[in-house]
Amino acid sequence: MVGDGDIRIGTAEREEALAALAEHHAAGRLDANEYEDRRGRATDAVLRRELTALFVDLPEPRPKLRPSRSSALAQPSTSRRPSAQGKVARTLVSLSPFIAIAAFFLTRSWLAFLLIPVIAILARTIDD
Structure with missing residues (x-):
């Protein structure tokens, strides 16, 4: 079974990660070189774990990665039954x-x- 870290990400997740990295850079948590390095790695990221690894040592904001479909199915659903x-x-x-x-x-x-x-x-x- 594939873990959440092995789920592929899309453009929206990459853009959210880039925006969060820019906020950390503006707050002074990342210097210019580290910011550019992480920005490049975020742009090249394909899997969720590649994005989450960029934020391990940083506080909020972090990209809000939606739960995978399989983990969402495992949780009890609050949606209504079909009419x-x-x-x-x-x-x-x-x-x-x-x-x-x-x-x-x-x-x-x-x-x-x-x-x-x-x-x-x-x-x-x-x-x-």
Whole structure:
């Protein structure tokens, strides 16, 4: 199983780390050389552990790395259950290819397959 430190980061996390490093530099915690070194390492970082290693000896601010999806799934969820409308919408989308095939055989027109995206759009409006 992959640990949180092995999760890949994106541009938003790198930019947040760069902003935090700039604050530490402005506060005098990092001299110019160390700031440039850490800034380069933050820009080149690919994994979370590479970013967190830059802040081990620094107080707040630190980048707020969101928990990984797997660790978020392990924690109890506070989100509400899907609504009945959401279940109907998902069922319609799942059945849309079969509905389109049935309409095709009834009408003998390829236009029946346009029902698939139409049903998906209608289901989206039901779900919202």
